[in-house]
Amino acid sequence: MSTTAPEPVAGARTGLAGLLVVPATLFVAIGLLGPIAILFRYSLNQFIPGQFMVDGLTIENYVKFFTDGYYLNVLARTVRVAVVCTVACLIMGFPLAYVLARTQSRFKNLLIIAVVLPLFVGNAVRAAGWMTAFGSRGALNASLMGMGLIDQPLEIMFTENAVLIGIIAVNLPFMVLTLQSVIEGIPRNVEEAAFSLGAGPAAMFRRVLWPLALPGILAGTILTFILAMNAYATPVLLGGPRFQMMGPLVYGQFAQQNNWPFGGAISFILMTATIILTVAAHLIVQRRYR
Amino acid sequence: MARLSIEHLRKTYGDLTVVDDVTIDIADGEFLVLLGPSGCGKTTTLRMVAGFIAPSAGAITIGERSVTALPPWKRNCGLVFQSYALFPHMTVAENVAFGLEMRKVSPADRIPRVAEALRLVQLAGFDERYPRQLSGGQQQRVALARALAMEPDVLLLDEPLSNLDAKLRQEVRVEIRDLQRKLGLTTIMVTHDQEEALTMADRLVVMEKGKVRQIGSQRELYEKPADRFVAGFIGRSAFLDGEITAPGRFRTRGGVEIGCAAATGTGAATLALRPERIAVGGEAQGLHNHFQARVEHASYLGAILDIDVSLSGHDRMLLQIPNKAGVAEPKPGETITIGWAEDAGLVYPREA
Ligand SMILES: Nc1ncnc2c1ncn2[C@@H]1O[C@H](COP(=O)(O)OP(=O)(O)OP(=O)(O)O)[C@@H](O)[C@H]1O
C-alpha cells in the first residue's frame, strides 16, 4: 500500500465496500433479526389454554423456565452435551486436520472429501442407519452376542451416549475443515525452526502450533458448539422420547403444545446461553494466550 | 562449536538419487559454502545435517557425537531459513529467547543473552517489536540472532540472503561473515550466488546432480578446476573441444593445432581457457599459440566486452576483453589476432 494514495480513491473504495455489504445486511435483517424480534415479543405474551396467545407484557414464561427443575435440567443437559461434543471434536479433529493440512499425498483432495462425506447423508438417514447398527437387535449387538462376548444387548440407542456419538459425527467435519484451513496457513518452516531450536514435538505444539492455530480453534469450537447446542434431529432420533434437549423442546412448545410465548422464551434462553458461553470461552482463551 | 563430518551421505527418492555419496569434513570454526546449480541437492544435504530429512545412507558427526539418528531438536544445529521463519506471535525478544527457553535457561538468565544476541546483529532496542513490524533485512537478522543465542554447535544457512535486495545483501553478508569469525562458528551456507560464495567462504564445495565435484579454496577452484563442469561453473572459461594428439599437443575439431602443457594422455578432450589468459591484438603475436579469429558477435558489458569468435568453422570460443580507452571495439565480421601461452589452459577428458 502506497502512503501517497490520494484520499478520494480510498474514500471511493470504502464507499464501494459499504455498498457491497448491503445485500448481506438486508438479508440478515429481514431473515434473522426480524423473526428474533417477533419471537422476543411473543415471549412476553401470556398463554391461556384454549385462547392460544394473549397480548401482554409479562416475564412469567421466563420465571416458569427458571423455577421448574425439569426445564433447568434440559438446559444443563444441553450445555453438557454441547461441551462434551465440542471438546471431543477438538481432540479428535486436530490431529486429523493437521495430517490433512501437511500431507504431501496426491490423494489429499480425496481425503478431504472423505471427511465431508458423512455430511452428504442427511441426519434422518444417518440416524436410521445407526438404529440398524446399534439397536438392541442391531448388527453390533447381534455379532457381540453371537460371539458370546455379552449376554445382554448393549444399551446404546436412546441414551445420552448415542446422542453424543451422533452429534460428534455430524460436527467433526466442520471442526476438521476449519482447523485444516488455518493450519495450512502456518508455514511448515516455523515448526521446523522450533525443532531446530531444541523444541520437541510437545513443546513445539504448545508454544508454536497451538497459539498460531488459535483463530481456527476458536472458529471451529464456536461453530461446533453452536451446532451442538441447537441440535434437533439427532437428539430426537437417537435420544428417543425421554431424552430432551433444548432444540426439540422449543419445537415441542410451538408445534405440539401450541404455546408460542413459552416456546419463544425457551428460544431466547437457548440463544442467550449459547452466546454467553461462546463469548466467555473466547475471552478466557484470548486472555491466556495473548 | 565443533567440527562437522559428513560421510558417504546419500538420499534417494524411489529411483531418484538426489544426494549421492557426499563426504565433507568441516573444521571447527570453518565457513563452508555449498554451491551448485538449482536442484543439485544442496538444500537436501543441509536438511539432512539439520535432521529434517533422514539420509538413505551415510553418517553425520558433530564434534564427537554421531547425530545421524537424532531428531532435529537434539542436534543443536542453528538453522536460518531463506524465508526467516520467525514466530509471528512472539516479539523479537521472545523469538530470540525461544532456544534458551527450550534449554531450560531461567528467565532471568535469558535476558542478558537475548540482549547480547540482538546487539550482535545490531538490533538492540527492537525487543518488543513483532516480526511483522520489521523490514526483511531486520527479520533476517532476528532469525540469525535466534540461531546464535542458543549457541549452536553448527550454524546452517540456506540461502539466507536471497530475499534481500542487492544493497542489503551486501551488508548482511558482511555482518554474517564478521559474526561467524568473531564467534568461531562452524558454518555451512547454501547459495547459488557465486559472488556471495566466493566472498564469504573459507572453502567451497561445488555440487552437481547430487555429487560433490570439487572441494577447495576460491583460488583452487578457479585455477585448478577438477573437471569441465567446475571450470565452467566457477568463473568463466572458453572451451574448445578436440583431441590430444601427442603429449603437449592438442588439436581442435576444426583442425587447429595448439601447444598445451596440460595435454597428457590421449583421446577426446576439452581445452578450457580462462578469459584473462587470452591476449588480443599485438600482445598475442609473441605468444606460443596465436591465431586469426573471426568476430561473430560482440556484447558491450561496461567494464568488459564479451566477444564470441570462431577459430575455424568448427571452433567457437568466448573471449572477455577489458574495455580499455583507445582500443577499438571489435565488430562482427572483423578478424582479430588472439593468443595464449603454452602453460595456459587445462585439459579435461571429454565426458561421454
Ligand atoms: N520429496 C522429494 N521427492 C522427490 N524428489 C525430491 C524431493 N525433494 C527434493 N527432490 C529433488 O531433489 C533434488 C534436489 O533438491 P534440493 O532442494 O536439494 O536442490 P537445491 O540444490 O537446494 O536447489 P535450489 O538451488 O534450487 O534450492 C531436486 O531435483 C528435487 O526435485
Ligand SMILES: [Mg+2]
Ligand atoms: Mg535449495
